[in-house]
Each structure stands twice: as structure tokens, then as C-alpha cells.
Amino acid sequence: MAAALSRALKLPGKKGSELGEYDPLTQADSEDESEEDDLVLNYPRNGLGRDGCLASGPSKLRGGPDREEMKGMQYWSHRDPGRDRSAEERGGPGTLGGAGTGVHSTEAEEKRMRMKTAIRSAFFLVPLVCAALLVLLCAFLIPCRKGDLGKRPTWERALGDAGGVTPPALALWDVDGDSVADVFLGVTEWTNDTHPMQGNKIYRTVALSAVTGQTLWTKEMRECVMYIQCGLQYSSQPGPVVLLIGKSIIMAVNGTTGNQLWFVLLKNIESQAVLLPDLQGDSVPDLLIATLPADEALDLSLTLISGLSGATLGHPVPFNVTGQGKLIGPLLHETQQGAYYILFGLGNVEAISLRDVYMKATGKMPLTQALSRRDPGWEALKKTNSSSFIHIYRGSEPVEFLLPLVAGFGNSHNSLDPVSNLNSSRSDWALVSGKLSGKLSSKLSVLREKDIKKEWTFNSDPIHSQPAPGYFNSDGVLDLFITHATNGTMTAQVVDGANGRLLWSAEFVCPRLVLETSAISTSTGQSAFLFWASDPIRALKNGTKTSVSPGVATAEPLIRKLFLLHPAYPTILLELTSTTDTAVTSAVSYQERQKDASYITVSSRPTPDSEPGARIVKSMSLRAAITTGQTIRLEESSKPGQPVKPSAFEINKFFRGLTFKRQVRKTHV
Incomplete structure (x- = not known):
């Protein structure tokens, strides 16, 4: 009781006139929280002030009253270390026997607090730094699993x-x-x-x-x-x-x-199967195929086949298409009015209503109203009312290729997937026609579906392989990649699908093979184009071009190279592989999980003597091939005023980060 009253009336370091408000509860809390602090060696607390002396006897007798007073002093020294210093400057008595002792106690408390803060910071930072070092060690020293790359x-x-x-x-x-x-x-x-x-x-x-x-x-x-x-x-x-x-x-x-x-x-099958809507009501799509008719005076027959049982529906329907040249189609097309037509021809392109084919084959009307529908706009294009044919294209230059202008059509043209085929049947067409006599040449055109008129025409040397539709620029319209060869030189070109203008061109030593280019959708939204060629022919500084001598052009073995072109770097080609094999066909498949694509080729490998060559099937991961690919620059140096050419690091970073995805089929309308 006496000690509590003493603390209430006599505050350490203060005169009577300077007494402030005092809260005993706060003081008690401070005493409880500072139990650990009491164990620290403190000279004033033990009666060993600078101007004091060691006294004999029990410590309780030596410093009993002063111990309680010092606890109060500690509380105020924590709250305001400057109190003692201000009291000393005013000439007042110091704490516990003098000003020197108060200053010494404050300095000890500050050192102790700094030490405690440092220890706490060390306990926090040391594990954090160790964890960071462990993560870096795992990232750089421990090899990652090959995982997807190995698969x-x-x-x-x-x-x-x-x-x-x-x-x-x-x-x-x-x-x-x-x-x-x-x-x-x-x-x-x-x-x-x-x-x-x-x-x-x-x-x-x-x-x-x-x-x-x-x-x-x-x-x-x-x-x-x-x-x-x-x-x-x-x-x-x-x-x-x-x-x-x-x-x-x-x-x-x-x-x-x-x-x-x-x-x-069947007899004399001439085409692959065309997927049709369900004609019989059995919930299975039916098929159509082109055959040669029994009557040699006629040109072609169309046969309907049940997709469920394989039974022929009715009898083959013969036609006289009055044309000469390559078989075109047959292809299924759905107009904007929802009417179905079959496109086919020999050197030309004709269209006939699926309803008419079904009625001529079976003698019955189609079961559904959708199959009975006709497009008035298309029907108006008939030359006579009695004619079954709608002339899509007829000219002096026979048609070589006709394909729907949809993304990824060339990569999966053998698919019978109903969704893919339906999307492919709702588009404009890319058409290639060429001269058979005189100076050989080709014309690339886009035919509009709505009125069967040409959007534009691009003239070139003879085109021997089907164009590849893909996105080269950013206008959202499919562009066309074509190749043609003359005099030992192969030219690869990209034609703008919107207006028929040339977007990109490069020349190569002719690889002496005919193989379709593959257009693959990438993570950038544009297409990557895969094509076969030999070494590129670069332009010299004086404007002339490197010539290919006949000896080089006919040298054996001829090295054929697979190049990847991406529109982001049109002056850069990535050489993925090279071989002496002759690739005769190819296809592209996608791995959605790995964001990768595989390029599958079927090649003929040369053998010594007269032994028949071996047929080689090869599947190559494109992302894996890119990591080992060789960069080829089509232009050696930048001209004044032109943008600075990309560095090797920038190019490698871009191509290594490139991923592939399945093409979204968008129609060109």
C-alpha cells in the first residue's frame, strides 16, 4: 500500500509542480509486460549507481523501496526517454541518485531495444533468404522434366x-x-x-x-x-x-x-466421298461419290450411298458436262438461303441441286423440307429452264483447282466430320485456271458465292499445287500461298485475299517436287506457312540475281528443305529440316494440350541400283523442330531509311515462344 501511494505521489524525474495524471492500471500492465526486462542486468536496479557503493547485507534491505520506485521510472523512460534529459537541463534531480545514472539507463534501454529489433528481423529475413536461394537452386541447377517435349x-x-x-x-x-x-x-x-x-x-x-x-x-x-x-x-x-x-x-x-x-x-470410282445431310431419316449422314458411267458417251455419274449400311440409294445419275480436263469436285455447297448444291465438272465447274440428284436417283421427293429447298438467286443463273446445270465457271482456260476459301481446309480435306464439312460448304471459292497451249500460265481468282462473280484475278506462272489459305496480314481475310516453277527456279508468293495484290515473294532453287503448302494457325492470330524448297536465291546489291547453272540444277542428290514462314518476320525463314527424300504427300495434326502441331510426311527414299525405293512415314513436332531450326535471312543488310533488321536473339525468342492451335474455320464472305 505504501509503495503504491509513493508511486502515485512521487513520480520519478518530476518535481511536485510538474506532476501529470497517473493511471495505476496502466502502470500495472507495464509491470507485467516487463517481467522479462527485469532479468536484464541493470546497475541502477541493483543499487550499483555511478555514485553509489556496494553495501553489505541482503539486497531486499538495501534497495527495497527504491526497487518499486525504479519500476515506475522504467515505465516513464519507455514512454518518454527525453523526460530525464529535460529534467537535467532544468536543474532538477536525476533519476535514482543523479543525472548521470538516468542518462546511462536510457542508453542501455535503447541498445536493448535495437538488439531485440535486429534479432526479430534476422529471424524473419534469414528463412526468407534461404527459401529464395532454394527456389533458385531448383530452377537453375535441377533439370526440369522433359515432360511434354519428350511426349x-x-x-x-x-x-x-x-x-x-x-x-x-x-x-x-x-x-x-x-x-x-x-x-x-x-x-x-x-x-x-x-x-x-x-x-x-x-x-x-x-x-x-x-x-x-x-x-x-x-x-x-x-x-x-x-x-x-x-x-x-x-x-x-x-x-x-x-x-x-x-x-x-x-x-x-x-x-x-x-x-x-x-x-x-462400284465401277470406276473417280473421287473421294462427299458428306451429305441425312437423306433417309436414320440420323446418319449419307454419301455421294463420282464414278464413270456405263455409257461412254456420257462423262460422269453421281452415286448416292447410305452412310449407315453402304447400300446405294437408287441408281447412279449420269451427266454430260461437255468439258475436258481435270476432274473438279464433287463438293457440297450450302447457299445463304440454306439450299444444297453439288459442284463438279471436267475442266469447268457446274452446280446441280441436291434435290434434283436425289429425285433422279430414287424417283422420290426428299424427306425433309431443307433438302427440297432451292435458292432463287442460283436458279436464275440457269441458261434455260429445262437445264439442270448452273454454270459456275466455263472458259477457254480449264480449271485446275477449286477449293472452299476457309482456314485449314487443305490440312483436313479427307475429314468426314459433319461440323467441318458444313462450315466448308458455306464460303466463297479459290479457283486456279491455266492455259494448256502456247505460253503456259495460270490465273488465281476468288469467286463470290452470292453471285458467282470473280472478286479479283492474279496472273502468275503455271501453278501445279493447290493454294493454301491462311492469314498473312491483319485484315481478317484469308490470303493465299502459291508456288510455281520455271527454268529451275521456284517462286513462292502470298496473294492478298481481299484484293489480289502480292504481299510476299521469294525465289528458290527448284526442289523438283509437287507438294501442297500447309497453313497452320499460331498463337499470334496469324498463320505459319510450311513449304518445301531448295536454297533461296538472294538478290545481290546491284539488282541482279544469282543464277543457277544447269549442272547445279540437275545435281544429285538434290537437297530439299522444309521452311517455315511467319508474317511477323517476312524476311526470315526458319529451316526446320533437310533431306534427299522426295516428299509426295503431307498432313498436319494438332496437340491441343501441348499447344503443338505435328507435320507428317510420306516420302520416297532413293535406293541404289534398280531396287524399288522405300516408303518413309515421318512425324515431326514443329515446336521441337523450331528449337533446332536454322535461321535464313532473305535480305542480307538493311538499306538506308529502312527499319533495322531484327537481332538473332529477338528472332529466336519469338519463334521459341510460338505455339500452334487448331484452325478456326472462318468463311470468306
């Missing part, structure tokens, strides 16, 4: 014998459930390896895993397979259906096992 499908298989440069049947579809499109290939083998001409040929269809290249199943055929088409679905069939089309047979097999589902015998 990217890169493999090579030798299958059968090469049959010259004739492209074999090739199709892609996922049948083993790994989300990667597997490979289907028509293979020809000889039974007698010693005397190939005396042996018999064996025809097979082989399904290969896209990831490992291992054989999933093999199906023997009675004749060479001309076309393989995938994607037909049955409600009663869990797996996809694969169509194998020969010269006189169409066979449907289970895509997972290769077991036969049905087959139909």
Missing part, C-alpha cells in the same frame, strides 16, 4: 515400297483416345523381294499411333486404296468409322479395331 510425336517408319511420286492415300483421326490424331496410310508391298516385277502386290491400310508410330491395326485390301476418309460417326458404334476407297470398292471399318462394318462394289 511430342517425332518418329520415322518405313512402310512398303515406293510407287514413284504418286501420292498414297493419307488421313488423320484420333482412334486410340490420346487426343492426338493418328495416321492412316495406304501401303503397297511386293511378295517377291528378289524379282519385284514377277511378284504379286499386296495392298494394305495401316493405322499408326501418332505418338509412337507403332502399328494399331492393318487391313488387307483387294486393290490399291486411293482415298482414306475418317470422322463418320454411328450412334451404335462407339468409335469413329473409317472409309477405305479403291477403284471399285468402298469399305467402312471400325477406326479403333479395323474390323469391317460394310462394303459396296
Whole structure:
């Protein structure tokens, strides 16, 4: 009680006139919180002030009253260390026996607080720094798992014998459930390896895993397979259906096992199957195929086939298309009014209503109103009311290629997926026509779907492969990549799909092969173009071009290179691979999870002597190939006033960060 009253009336370091308000509860809390502080060695607390002396006897007798007073002094020294100093300056008494002792106590408290803060900071920062160092150690020293890169499908298989440069049947579809499109290939083998001409040929269809290249199943055929088409679905069939089309047979097999589902015998099949809407009401799309008619006076027949059972619907419908040249189509087209037409021809392009084909084949009206619909705008283009044909294109220059102007059409033209085919049937067309006599040349045009008129025409040297539609500039309109060759020089060009102007051009030593260019959608929104060529021919400073001597042009073996062009760097080509093999066909598949794409080629590999060449199937991951690709600059140095050329680091960073995705099918309208 006396000690509490003493603390209340006599505040340390203050005169009576300077007493402030005092809260005993706050003082008690301060005493409880400073139990740990009492254990610290403090000279004034133990009666060892600078001007004091050691006294004998128990410490309780020596400093009992003063200990309670010092606790109060500690409280005020924490709250206002300057109190003692101000009191000393005023000439007042110091704490616990003099000014010197008060100053010493304040300095000790400040040192102790600084030490405590430093220890606490060390306890926080040391584990944090150790954790950061551990993360950096894992990131830079411990190798990352190869993971997706190791799973990217890169493999090579030798299958059968090469049959010259004739492209074999090739199709892609996922049948083993790994989300990667597997490979289907028509293979020809000889039974007698010693005397190939005396042996018999064996025809097979082989399904290969896209990831490992291992054989999933093999199906023997009675004749060479001309076309393989995938994607037909049955409600009663869990797996996809694969169509194998020969010269006189169409066979449907289970895509997972290769077991036969049905087959139909026809004569002189000339085209692959066209996916049609359901004509019979069995919820399965039906098919149309072009054949040669029994009457040689006629040119072509269209045959309707049930997609469920393979039975022919009615009889073949013959036509006289009065044309000469390459078979065009058949293709299914849906107009803006929702009417269906079949496009086909020989050197020209004609259209006939699907309703008319069905009625002539079966003698019945279609079951649904949608199939009975006609487009008044298209019907008005008929020359006479009695004519069944609508003339899409007729001219002195026969048609070489006709394709829907949709993204990714060339990469999956063997697909029977209903959604993809429906989107492909609602577009304008890219048309290539050429002269057969005199100076050979080609014309590339875009035909508008709404009025069958040309949007524009681009003149070039003879185009021998189908154009590849893709996005080169940023106007949202599909552009066209074409190649043509003359006098040992191959020219690659990109034509603006909006107006027919030239966007990009480069010249190469001719690779002496005819192979379609592949346009692949990338993460930038533009397309990457894959094409085969030999070394590029660069322009010299004086404006002349490097010439290719005949000896070089005919040298063997000829090195063929696969180049990747991206519109972001039009003066840069990335050489992905090189080979002496002759690629005869190719396709592109996508890996959505890895954001990657695989480039699949079927090549003919040269062999010594007169032995038949081997057929080589190769799958290459594009992202893996980019990491080892070689950069080729089409222009050596910048001219004054032109932008500075990108550095090697910038180019490598861009291409290594490039990812691929499945093309979104957008129609050109």
C-alpha cells in the first residue's frame, strides 16, 4: 500500500509542480509486460549507481523501496526517454541518485531495444533468404522434366515400297483416345523381294499411333486404296468409322479395331466421298461419290450411298458436262438461303441441286423440307429452264483447282466430320485456271458465292499445287500461298485475299517436287506457312540475281528443305529440316494440350541400283523442330531509311515462344 501511494505521489524525474495524471492500471500492465526486462542486468536496479557503493547485507534491505520506485521510472523512460534529459537541463534531480545514472539507463534501454529489433528481423529475413536461394537452386541447377517435349510425336517408319511420286492415300483421326490424331496410310508391298516385277502386290491400310508410330491395326485390301476418309460417326458404334476407297470398292471399318462394318462394289470410282445431310431419316449422314458411267458417251455419274449400311440409294445419275480436263469436285455447297448444291465438272465447274440428284436417283421427293429447298438467286443463273446445270465457271482456260476459301481446309480435306464439312460448304471459292497451249500460265481468282462473280484475278506462272489459305496480314481475310516453277527456279508468293495484290515473294532453287503448302494457325492470330524448297536465291546489291547453272540444277542428290514462314518476320525463314527424300504427300495434326502441331510426311527414299525405293512415314513436332531450326535471312543488310533488321536473339525468342492451335474455320464472305 505504501509503495503504491509513493508511486502515485512521487513520480520519478518530476518535481511536485510538474506532476501529470497517473493511471495505476496502466502502470500495472507495464509491470507485467516487463517481467522479462527485469532479468536484464541493470546497475541502477541493483543499487550499483555511478555514485553509489556496494553495501553489505541482503539486497531486499538495501534497495527495497527504491526497487518499486525504479519500476515506475522504467515505465516513464519507455514512454518518454527525453523526460530525464529535460529534467537535467532544468536543474532538477536525476533519476535514482543523479543525472548521470538516468542518462546511462536510457542508453542501455535503447541498445536493448535495437538488439531485440535486429534479432526479430534476422529471424524473419534469414528463412526468407534461404527459401529464395532454394527456389533458385531448383530452377537453375535441377533439370526440369522433359515432360511434354519428350511426349511430342517425332518418329520415322518405313512402310512398303515406293510407287514413284504418286501420292498414297493419307488421313488423320484420333482412334486410340490420346487426343492426338493418328495416321492412316495406304501401303503397297511386293511378295517377291528378289524379282519385284514377277511378284504379286499386296495392298494394305495401316493405322499408326501418332505418338509412337507403332502399328494399331492393318487391313488387307483387294486393290490399291486411293482415298482414306475418317470422322463418320454411328450412334451404335462407339468409335469413329473409317472409309477405305479403291477403284471399285468402298469399305467402312471400325477406326479403333479395323474390323469391317460394310462394303459396296462400284465401277470406276473417280473421287473421294462427299458428306451429305441425312437423306433417309436414320440420323446418319449419307454419301455421294463420282464414278464413270456405263455409257461412254456420257462423262460422269453421281452415286448416292447410305452412310449407315453402304447400300446405294437408287441408281447412279449420269451427266454430260461437255468439258475436258481435270476432274473438279464433287463438293457440297450450302447457299445463304440454306439450299444444297453439288459442284463438279471436267475442266469447268457446274452446280446441280441436291434435290434434283436425289429425285433422279430414287424417283422420290426428299424427306425433309431443307433438302427440297432451292435458292432463287442460283436458279436464275440457269441458261434455260429445262437445264439442270448452273454454270459456275466455263472458259477457254480449264480449271485446275477449286477449293472452299476457309482456314485449314487443305490440312483436313479427307475429314468426314459433319461440323467441318458444313462450315466448308458455306464460303466463297479459290479457283486456279491455266492455259494448256502456247505460253503456259495460270490465273488465281476468288469467286463470290452470292453471285458467282470473280472478286479479283492474279496472273502468275503455271501453278501445279493447290493454294493454301491462311492469314498473312491483319485484315481478317484469308490470303493465299502459291508456288510455281520455271527454268529451275521456284517462286513462292502470298496473294492478298481481299484484293489480289502480292504481299510476299521469294525465289528458290527448284526442289523438283509437287507438294501442297500447309497453313497452320499460331498463337499470334496469324498463320505459319510450311513449304518445301531448295536454297533461296538472294538478290545481290546491284539488282541482279544469282543464277543457277544447269549442272547445279540437275545435281544429285538434290537437297530439299522444309521452311517455315511467319508474317511477323517476312524476311526470315526458319529451316526446320533437310533431306534427299522426295516428299509426295503431307498432313498436319494438332496437340491441343501441348499447344503443338505435328507435320507428317510420306516420302520416297532413293535406293541404289534398280531396287524399288522405300516408303518413309515421318512425324515431326514443329515446336521441337523450331528449337533446332536454322535461321535464313532473305535480305542480307538493311538499306538506308529502312527499319533495322531484327537481332538473332529477338528472332529466336519469338519463334521459341510460338505455339500452334487448331484452325478456326472462318468463311470468306
